[in-house]
Amino acid sequence: MDIEITAFDGERAEEADLLAYHRVVQSARDVDLAEAVPIAYEAVVRSVRLPHPGLGRADRWVARRSGEVIAVAFAYFPDGGNEHVALVDVTVHPKARRQGIGTALLEAVLPGLRGRRVVEGLQVVAGGAGERWAHALGFRTVNATVMQELRIADVDAARWDVDVPEGYRLETWSGAAPDHVVESYVRSKAAMHDAPTGSAAFHHPEWTVERVRRTEEELRRSGRDHRVVVAVHEATGEVAGFTELRLPVPPNREAVQQDTGVHAEHRGHGLGLCVKARMLRDLVADDLAVDSVITSTNADNEHMVAVNLALGYTTIRSMVDVNRTAAPD
Ligand SMILES: CC(C)(COP(=O)(O)OP(=O)(O)OC[C@H]1O[C@@H](n2cnc3c(N)ncnc32)[C@H](O)[C@@H]1OP(=O)(O)O)[C@@H](O)C(=O)NCCC(=O)NCCS
Incomplete structure (x- = not known):
């Protein structure tokens, strides 16, 4: 596969990469969360540079093809009784899906989970690409929520x-x-x-x-x-x-x-x-x-x-x- 996967440091990232990161997130939202409020470029930059309130700092990874970011992943390492869990999210640009990129990105992330025993993905659209992909990779659905x-x-x-x-x-x-x-x-x-x-x-x-x-x-x-x-x-x-x-x-x-x-x-x-x-x-x-x-x-x-x-x-x-x-x- 002509894909390069690397760690991503939001503080040092070049603007072109941040713009591509935002493109992946927004294009995925357009497809997976139709009618959701768009996410501004500045909001994505804040999210990759600052700790998430309550969860701290994420480790991040990106997958590139021909130098361009086409998929992104992050992992949070919550504390307060959650020291066995890594909260992981993988998002692939809709145009790059079903080519094994999400799977390759997850496999690249797993060794970096600081020994956390459980990989958990929160807030995945029920019945959507994310849940189906997760099932194909051996994940179980463990909780159901409603967005209101x-x-x-x-x-x-x-x-x-x-x-x-x-x-x-x-x-x-x-x-x-x-x-x-x-x-x-x-x-x-x-x-x-x-x-x-x-x-x-x-x-x-x-x-x-x-x-x-x-x-x-x-x-x-x-x-x-x-x-x-x-x-x-x-x-x-x-x-x-x-x-x-x-x-x-x-x-x-x-x-x-x-x-x-x-x-x-x-x-x-x-x-x-x-x-x-x-x-x-x-x-x-x-x-x-x-x-x-x-x-x-x-x-x-x-x-x-x-x-x-x-x-x-x-x-x-x-x-x-x-x-x-x-x-x-
Ligand atoms: C879920 C997501 C990351 C999958 O990325 P991807 O690169 O398309 O996935 P892969 O190509 O590695 O898929 C591997 C296998 O998962 C299953 N799969 C993936 N997407 C699927 C879908 N839409 N419907 C059914 N099965 C699917 C298939 O078995 C697939 O193998 P196949 O293509 O040979 O049939 C991508 O759809 C995405 O970004 N979704 C939005 C964010 C999200 O929900 N993330 C998951 C929660 S962390």
């Missing part, structure tokens, strides 16, 4: 007029968590461990104040504002529930709704709906440059899916996670 989208102009904002349940008050911030609440916020984030993740190897990490501060710093460096709404239980002063959202970097106008969790002792009072509704009200009240919000939720997470539908989200796509061992047993 809320178009702000299409939803009656009255849906977000949700009363705060008695005995709780809301607190909000943007960027860094205030010192007086950060420890309780960290404790509340453990609620994510109750979210179903099928039999995926990657789990919601163990949160600490240090991890929260590191992620906030990575978000700051990536230019993304991060908003949080928490429900505080007034009798104890503890954070009972929270929701998090990442604002887009202009010109992108699509925000990403991140984790939402309610501590087991406080479930069943409507806190999940309440904190998410407040987040949306604030987005509009603060006149932020956002047209839509997307979120990904486990397909079995009926409560979260129902909350999202009540807020005006619609389900736009089914996704899966796939995995296999990194080395043959």
Whole structure:
């Protein structure tokens, strides 16, 4: 095969390679994620140069033909209880598919996975080229998620007029968590461990104040504002529930709704709906440059899916996670 595969260093890459990298990513999106918001060249450059907030820095590889980048791959090495997993993605330009390039790129990546036992691909379109390719290479589908989208102009904002349940008050911030609440916020984030993740190897990490501060710093460096709404239980002063959202970097106008969790002792009072509704009200009240919000939720997470539908989200796509061992047993 006339293909050259090398490691890719986003910091040192020449502009021609960065432009070709962006072309691969955008052309693949056009085919695999029809109607998804286009990804700007600058966003791709940021993603290859900066740590991903919460996951850290990726190792990257590219495949070239006649010197031009035609396929890209990356691997993240998550911590916080995920030290056995490498999160890997392989993307081949649509015009170069079914020529063995994706397989060759994956084989070149495997020895670089720092001894991680499981290779996992997250958010692969269900039934699409990625899932079929993965099955051909011995991966199993281990989890199913749904992608939901809320178009702000299409939803009656009255849906977000949700009363705060008695005995709780809301607190909000943007960027860094205030010192007086950060420890309780960290404790509340453990609620994510109750979210179903099928039999995926990657789990919601163990949160600490240090991890929260590191992620906030990575978000700051990536230019993304991060908003949080928490429900505080007034009798104890503890954070009972929270929701998090990442604002887009202009010109992108699509925000990403991140984790939402309610501590087991406080479930069943409507806190999940309440904190998410407040987040949306604030987005509009603060006149932020956002047209839509997307979120990904486990397909079995009926409560979260129902909350999202009540807020005006619609389900736009089914996704899966796939995995296999990194080395043959
Ligand atoms: C998945 C992807 C990387 C495959 O790249 P590729 O270079 O076309 O794959 P290969 O040529 O190495 O395919 C190897 C085998 O996988 C299977 N396969 C690949 N694409 C397939 C498809 N669209 N439908 C059915 N089987 C497929 C086939 O068995 C194929 O062998 P064959 O062509 O001899 O029949 C590419 O389609 C892509 O970039 N998709 C979008 C991103 C993605 O989903 N990545 C995977 C998650 S990490």
